[in-house]
Amino acid sequence: MATLRTxxxxxxxLFILPAYALYLAFxxxxxxxxxxxxxxxxxxxxxxxxxxxxxxxxxxxxDPRFWTAFGNTFYFISMSVIGNVGLGLVVALxxxxxxxxxxxxxxxxxxxxxxxxxxxxxxxIWKFLYSTDLGIINYYLRQLGIPNVPWLTSSSMAMISVIIxxxxxxxxxxxxxxxxxxxxxxxxxIEAAAIDGARPWVVLTRIKVPFxxxxxxxxxxxxxxxxxxxxxxxxxxxxxxxxxATRSVVMYMVGEAFDLGxxxxxxxxxxxxxxxxxxxxxxxxxxxxxxxxxxxA
Amino acid sequence: xxxxxxxxxxxxxxxxxxxxxxxxxxxWTVMVLLGIGAVFMLLPFMWTFSTSLRxxxxxxxxxxxxxxxxxxxxxxxRLEDGPIPFLxxxxxxxxxxxxxxxxxxxxxxxxxxxxxxxxxxxxxVLFASxxxxxxxxxxxxxxxxxxxxxxxxxIDTLWSLILPALANPLAVLMMRxxxxxxxxEYEESAFVDGxxxxxxxxxxxxxxxxxxxxxxSIIVFTTSWNNFLLPLVFVxxxxxxxxxxxILSLFGSYGAEELSVILAAVTLSxxxxxVVFLIAQRFIVExxxxxxxxx
Numbered sequence: 001m002a003t004l005r006t007x008x009x010x011x012x013x014l015f016i017l018p019a020y021a022l023y024l025a026f027x028x029x030x031x032x033x034x035x036x037x038x039x040x041x042x043x044x045x046x047x048x049x050x051x052x053x054x055x056x057x058x059x060x061x062x063d064p065r066f067w068t069a070f071g072n073t074f075y076f077i078s079m080s081v082i083g084n085v086g087l088g089l090v091v092a093l094x095x096x097x098x099x100x101x102x103x104x105x106x107x108x109x110x111x112x113x114x115x116x117x118x119x120x121x122x123x124x125i126w127k128f129l130y131s132t133d134l135g136i137i138n139y140y141l142r143q144l145g146i147p148n149v150p151w152l153t154s155s156s157m158a159m160i161s162v163i164i165x166x167x168x169x170x171x172x173x174x175x176x177x178x179x180x181x182x183x184x185x186x187x188x189x190i191e192a193a194a195i196d197g198a199r200p201w202v203v204l205t206r207i208k209v210p211f212x213x214x215x216x217x218x219x220x221x222x223x224x225x226x227x228x229x230x231x232x233x234x235x236x237x238x239x240x241x242x243x244x245a246t247r248s249v250v251m252y253m254v255g256e257a258f259d260l261g262x263x264x265x266x267x268x269x270x271x272x273x274x275x276x277x278x279x280x281x282x283x284x285x286x287x288x289x290x291x292x293x294x295x296x297a
Numbered sequence: 298x299x300x301x302x303x304x305x306x307x308x309x310x311x312x313x314x315x316x317x318x319x320x321x322x323x324x325w326t327v328m329v330l331l332g333i334g335a336v337f338m339l340l341p342f343m344w345t346f347s348t349s350l351r352x353x354x355x356x357x358x359x360x361x362x363x364x365x366x367x368x369x370x371x372x373x374x375r376l377e378d379g380p381i382p383f384l385x386x387x388x389x390x391x392x393x394x395x396x397x398x399x400x401x402x403x404x405x406x407x408x409x410x411x412x413x414x415x416x417x418x419x420x421x422v423l424f425a426s427x428x429x430x431x432x433x434x435x436x437x438x439x440x441x442x443x444x445x446x447x448x449x450x451x452i453d454t455l456w457s458l459i460l461p462a463l464a465n466p467l468a469v470l471m472m473r474x475x476x477x478x479x480x481x482e483y484e485e486s487a488f489v490d491g492x493x494x495x496x497x498x499x500x501x502x503x504x505x506x507x508x509x510x511x512x513x514s515i516i517v518f519t520t521s522w523n524n525f526l527l528p529l530v531f532v533x534x535x536x537x538x539x540x541x542x543x544i545l546s547l548f549g550s551y552g553a554e555e556l557s558v559i560l561a562a563v564t565l566s567x568x569x570x571x572v573v574f575l576i577a578q579r580f581i582v583e584x585x586x587x588x589x590x591x592x
Contacts, residue, residue, distance in 0.1 A: 007494075008415050008416060008417065008494075009415075009416075009417040009418065011411070011415055012411045012415040012416070012417030013411075013417060015407045015408060015410050015411035015415065015494070015498070016407070016408045016411045016412070016420075018403075018404040018407060019404040019405055019407060019408035019469055020408065020423065020427070022463045022464045023427055023464045023466060023469075025460075026438075026442065026460060026463060026464035027430045027438060027464040027466070028429075028430065029441075030438035030441035030442050030445070031437065031441075033441035033444075034437055034438060034441050037441065091334065094327045094330065094331050095331065097324055097327065098324070099328065103328065103332075105578070106332075106335060107331055107335050108578060109339075109578065110335030110336070110338040111334075111338055112574075112578075113339070113342065113574065114338065116519060116570050116574055117523070117567050117570055117571075118522065118523030118525065118541055118566075119523065119525065120523065120525040120541035120542075120544070121540075121541065121563050122341070124544055124545075124548075124563050125341050125342075125344075125560070125563060126341065128556060128560075129341060129344070134357050136344065136359070136360075136361040139360065139361065168341075228434070229434045229435075229436060231436065232525045232541075235525075250434075250436045250526075253436060254436070254439070257439070257440050257443075258530055263440050263444075266440055267440050267441075270434075270436060270437040271437070273436070273437065274432075274433065274434065274437055277432060277434065281432065
């Protein structure tokens with residue numbers, strides 16, 4: 001038997017080798033390198049490295065543009081989470097009923113198609129839709145007697161425009177997740193409540209929502225992590241402008257590292273992003289654990 | 298990223314698709330509202346498609362059209378004549394996505410086989426260490442990867458777009474979940490008959506995973522096809538450019554006045570995804586619902 005066991009162990013390592021080697025080479029080692037780089041100053045021409053301790057972080061934290069980007073990113077997250085998760089839940093609740101086959105096919109196509117298509121491609125489309133003078137959104141608003149809205153060119157509207165497009169694009173993903181969760185709510189609970197004369201609103205708030213609460217927390221976490229990395233849509237729609245009104249943390253990072261050539265501060269700001277993501281995930285686990293304990297108690 | 302397995306994923310099909318014959322009036326109201334919402338969701342795509350079929354001079358004519366009011370393919374022809382080699386980019390996008398998909402599916406299936414079927418010391422630690430990668434934003438590893446690529450002279454080649462995408466812990470994780478839900482009987486009897494692990498993997502485990510492999514392939518292919526940040530930073534020349542960044546440079550060289558040419562490029566870029574989605578819609582939706590993950 002010993003030889004059989006050895007064979008199994010050897011096969012185990014061999015089967016893992018390709019995937020793990022790729023993972024090491026293109027994710028884990030770069031991750032460690034990024035951590036190292038955030039404490040260093042690197043000359044791009046001579047490839048020499050100076051260890052500078054926390055200087056990069058001091059620089060990033062004292063850079064008002066970083067805080068602008070950080071603030072913008074959190075503004076984006078707060079609104080896009082409300083829009084995506086909130087509307088996603090509403091549409092999922094609406095879809096969670098007997099719907100004739102062809103109609104369901106159409107609904108799934110309509111609500112899910114934007115999720116599948118690249119953020120870059122839909123950003124090109126929306127850039128034209130948002131155009132102030134020639135865009136079709138303003139055309140229809142004019143028909144209604146509303147003056148032109150400077151969707152992408154005013155600093156107060158630009159981020160809202162990015163968020164509207166983001167909700168249109170990503171809502172369908174949360175619809176699918178919520179729908180799967182809602183299918184898991186025990187039917188006998190709902191039927192028993194209905195027999196007792198509970199109104200739909202009561203069934204919704206007392207049975208359905210509490211039952212899928214952990215999924216709601218998951219979706220909020222997921223949307224938050226995605227929102228922390230917002231880049232493609234802003235890059236194409238506004239390129240961070242007007243001014244710095246829509247500049248996000250990832251845009252700041254790419255700008256520092258690749259446009260200004262300061263790799264150390266770029267890596268430092270990326271690391272701040274990673275720590276923030278870790279914090280958000282820890283919060284999710286904390287909240288879900290708290291809900292479980294309370295349910296048991 | 299974080300993951301969550303849904304315990305009722307397998308019953309999803311049955312409930313999702315069952316339609317009763319009697320429909321309550323309240324349900325009709327909800328369906329009408331859903332229908333209006335659905336049309337609004339589709340309008341941007343319909344506008345893109347029908348405007349790409351207008352001649353350039355009429356692209357901006359208002360009111361806009363949402364259904365093609367004419368079939369003028371001159372914008373599509375201009376794509377090939379223009380200063381930007383659109384077909385080359387299309388081919389690049391396809392090559393990058395196809396190579397990435399084949400390698401990722403193959404290596405992650407192998408790893409999943411080991412993680413779900415074989416016992417060996419350290420397997421839990423190795424698997425847990427891969428989960429760390431789910432948390433890492435792609436932007437974070439961009440800087441070291443850029444250096445690595447520059448050091449071996451791969452910047453501005455298709456390899457600089459393919460290689461970083463080959464590390465895909467999410468695919469390993471999903472594949473492992475799929476494989477764990479498969480019955481082991483055939484594999485065990487083949488093992489008793491003296492088949493090697495490779496034979497078992499290649500002849501039994503892989504073939505019975507057909508549907509989930511197809512679904513995962515679509516997800517990996519789409520992710521690669523849609524990637525924007527990596528080519529934006531790693532590629533400068535048209536010869537190695539892929540579609541999302543290519544269209545951004547179309548903006549630069551054509552300007553907004555040639556709206557229908559740009560929209561023709563966008564339409565052609567979306568088309569493969571749309572076709573795949575129309576064929577495998579139910580499939581994709583369920584595999585995403587069952588794992589709760591997307592990348």
